[in-house]
Amino acid sequence: MNILITSGGTSEKIDQVRSITNHSTGQLGKMITEHCLAEGSSVTLLTTAKAVKPDPHQNLTIKIIEDTEQLLTAMEGLVPAHDVLIHSMAVSDYKPVYMVGFEEVLASSDLAEFLGKSNAESKISSADDYQVLFLKKNPKIISKVKEWNPNIRLIGFKLLVGVSKEELLATARASLEKNQAELIVANDLTEISNGQHHAYLLGADTVTEAFSKEEIAEQMLSHIQKGDSS
Amino acid sequence: MNILITSGGTSEKIDQVRSITNHSTGQLGKMITEHCLAEGSSVTLLTTAKAVKPDPHQNLTIKIIEDTEQLLTAMEGLVPAHDVLIHSMAVSDYKPVYMVGFEEVLASSDLAEFLGKSNAESKISSADDYQVLFLKKNPKIISKVKEWNPNIRLIGFKLLVGVSKEELLATARASLEKNQAELIVANDLTEISNGQHHAYLLGADTVTEAFSKEEIAEQMLSHIQKGDSS
Numbered sequence: 294m295n296i297l298i299t300s301g302g303t304s305e306k307i308d309q310v311r312s313i314t315n316h317s318t319g320q321l322g323k324m325i326t327e328h329c330l331a332e333g334s335s336v337t338l339l340t341t342a343k344a345v346k347p348d349p350h351q352n353l354t355i356k357i358i359e360d361t362e363q364l365l366t367a368m369e370g371l372v373p374a375h376d377v378l379i380h381s382m383a384v385s386d387y388k389p390v391y392m393v394g395f396e397e398v399l400a401s402s403d404l405a406e407f408l409g410k411s412n413a414e415s416k417i418s419s420a421d422d423y424q425v426l427f428l429k430k431n432p433k434i435i436s437k438v439k440e441w442n443p444n445i446r447l448i449g450f451k452l453l454v455g456v457s458k459e460e461l462l463a464t465a466r467a468s469l470e471k472n473q474a475e476l477i478v479a480n481d482l483t484e485i486s487n488g489q490h491h492a493y494l495l496g497a498d499t500v501t502e503a504f505s506k507e508e509i510a511e512q513m514l515s516h517i518q519k520g521d522s523s
Numbered sequence: 524m525n526i527l528i529t530s531g532g533t534s535e536k537i538d539q540v541r542s543i544t545n546h547s548t549g550q551l552g553k554m555i556t557e558h559c560l561a562e563g564s565s566v567t568l569l570t571t572a573k574a575v576k577p578d579p580h581q582n583l584t585i586k587i588i589e590d591t592e593q594l595l596t597a598m599e600g601l602v603p604a605h606d607v608l609i610h611s612m613a614v615s616d617y618k619p620v621y622m623v624g625f626e627e628v629l630a631s632s633d634l635a636e637f638l639g640k641s642n643a644e645s646k647i648s649s650a651d652d653y654q655v656l657f658l659k660k661n662p663k664i665i666s667k668v669k670e671w672n673p674n675i676r677l678i679g680f681k682l683l684v685g686v687s688k689e690e691l692l693a694t695a696r697a698s699l700e701k702n703q704a705e706l707i708v709a710n711d712l713t714e715i716s717n718g719q720h721h722a723y724l725l726g727a728d729t730v731t732e733a734f735s736k737e738e739i740a741e742q743m744l745s746h747i748q749k750g751d752s753s
Contacts, residue, residue, distance in 0.1 A: 304544070309684045309712055310613065313537065314544045343573065383540065386649035395657070399634055408625070408653055415684035415712070419616035419660065423638055426656040427625070430649065454539045454645035482539055482645070 294334045294517075297375040298326050299368070299382035301344025305360050307389045307426065309415045315383035319344025321490065321506045322381045326353065328510040329379075332518070337375065339367055339382070361385050361431040368434060372441040377517060379448045380435055381478070387428035394421030439473045446520060447474040448513065454482040458493075465495045476516055478509060524564045524747075527605040528556050529598070529612035531574025533591050537619045537656065539645045545613035549574025551720065551736045552611045556583065558740040559609075562748070567605065569597055569612070591615050591661040598664060602671040607747060609678045610665055611708070617658035624651030669703045676750060677704040678743065684712040688723075695725045706746055708739060 300322020302315035319340055326347045329336050335352040342357055356371075358364045361384055372378060391410040398404065407427045417424075438447050449472055451465045465479035477495045484491035494501045494512050503509040530552020532545035549570055556577045559566050565582040572587055586601075588594045591614055602608060621640040628634065637657045647654075668677050679702055681695045695709035707725045714721035722739050724731045724746065733739040 307543065310546055310682065311615075312544055312546065314534070314542055316540055316542065385541075387654055390653075395634075395638070404625075404629055416682075422660050423620075424617055424658045424660075426658060428654045428656060430652050430654075452540065452646075 294329075294377060295337070295375045296329050296334045296377045296379065296517075297337045297339065297368075297371050298322055298329070298379045299339045299364070300326070301341035302383035303341065303359065303361050303364055303385045305385045305388040305431075307392060308412060308417045311417075313385060313387075313389065313428075315385050317344065317383040319346070321509065322379075323347050324506045325379055325381065325510045325513060328514050332514060337371055339364065339371070361388060361434070365432060365434050365437075368438070369441055372438055372445055375442070375445060377446045377448065378438060379513070380438070381450050383452065384434060385431055388431055390427045390429045392417050392424055392426045394418075395423035395425055396421065398425045435468075435472045435474075446517070447472060448476045448478070448517075449474045451477055451479045452482060453479075456481060462493060462495060462500070465493065469495060469497070475520065476513065478513070524559075524607060525567070525605045526559050526564045526607045526609065526747075527567045527569065527598075527601050528552055528559070528609045529569045529594070530556070531571035532613035533571065533589065533594055533615045535590050535615045535618040535661075537622060538642060538647045541647075543615060543617075543619065545615050547574065547613035549576070551739065552609075553577050554736045555609055555611065555740045555743060558744050562744060567601055569594065569601070591618060591664070595662060595664050595667075598668070599671055602668055602675055605672070605675060607676045607678065608668060609743070610668070611680050613682065614664060615661055618661055620657045620659045622647050622654055622656045624648075625653035625655055626651065628655045665698075665702045665704075676747070677702060678706045678708070678747075679704045681707055681709045682712060683709075686711060692723060692725060692730070695723065699725060699727070705750065706743065708743070 301319040302317035304312040304314040306312050323345050326336050326338050330350050330352055338355045358367050391407050435449055449468055451468050453461055461479045465477040469477045478492050479495055480492040490506045492503045492509050501512050503512050531549040532547035534542040534544040536542050553575050556566050556568050560580050560582055567584045569586050588597050621637050665679055679698055681698050683691055691709045695707040699707045708722050709725055710722040720736045722733045724742050731742050733742050
């Protein structure tokens with residue numbers, strides 16, 4: 294099988310020295326990659342410069358991206374050539390549009406003007422006591438995957454923070470249906486720490502529970518192989 | 524000599540999964556630390572989890588911080604116990620106060636209300652097409668150093684992007700005088716790349732020029748030793 298894995302967290306530049314970064318070490322994506330390689334699959338890993346990476350392997354290709362736009366372009370090219378997509382990357386929901394001093398925002402008669410501006414300077418001034426950053430929603434990449442390749446088997450992730458099991462599973466099920474995924478790994482940041490990683494792997498008719506990154510990778514591979522032999 | 528070195532870049536949390544990060548690998552701080560240790564000094568290195576770090580050494584203590592507030596608290600405690608401060612960390616100018624949908628900002632009759640709010644949710648909603656992030660200026664730590672220890676020898680850094688040599692040196696001189704530093708390392712991001720790092724080391728009566736991180740570290744140590752023997 295040809296498996297495409299995304300891993301790490303995207304960053305969106307505010308200027309040349311500052312970015313908004315989504316936290317993700319890439320540890321889980323690394324472990325899933327290693328499991329897939331051990332099972333004999335070929336893996337393309339789309340990740341970031343800062344994420345941890347697997348050791349080199351003859352069946353592993355690593356491509357580095359930084360922001361959501363680069364990720365979208367890379368995935369549009371790669372998704373059609375793969376059988377399975379494991380989309381574990383933490384993708385930035387918003388990207389910076391314009392940063393400006395609060396006084397200038399106060400003085401504006403039409404705040405929408407700022408949504409059409411962009412900063413010309415390479416390093417935004419730090420003179421103002423308060424600043425205002427306008428951000429625009431990024432495209433939801435996961436919702437485009439089936440347009441690019443209707444046959445790809447999609448495994449998505451849903452990370453929430455401090456919610457109930459019911460809310461977590463309901464949000465995961467909504468994502469499963471909306472994105473035509475066959476599995477969503479649902480986890481809560483408050484249940485992830487060194488060595489521990491609690492997650493539910495939610496399929497159309499199944500829910501399994503994992504308590505470590507190792508278990509998540511094992512259950513996911515088991516799921517993929519079942520689907521492959523059927 | 525007891526030398527305090529700051530290195531890497533601070534991050535300021537927007538919520539539990541997103542931060543604004545100042546880019547800095549920590550490579551230069553690592554090299555300066557190694558040079559100081561080789562000369563027989565004791566070093567306290569204040570840095571971040573993501574920055575590259577020197578190998579363990581009996582005269583090296585490493586302390587990890589994440590944001591500007593933690594850096595300030597750590598430095599207030601450490602500055603009085605050191606002879607020299609080499610402040611190479613990229614410190615966040617602003618910290619997030621409140622993030623809200625653009626429509627809610629449009630509907631507000633008093634934008635100042637948002638400066639007093641804070642997000643209760645752990646992961647801010649991504650429903651709005653546009654969002655607005657209000658940020659507050661952080662205290663300028665370098666300006667407090669001499670209050671904490673009037674006798675400490677202060678070496679600061681000034682990073683600009685795409686400016687002339689004249690503007691770079693003038694900005695560095697202003698920082699030298701304002702912060703009572705004895706040396707400012709002035710550099711331009713457009714002149715820093717793999718293996719190359721152009722910088723001016725500006726003192727009260729001297730300017731030397733370096734073309735690599737190695738040369739910056741050597742010239743800085745040479746400067747510190749001259750001052751120490753006089």
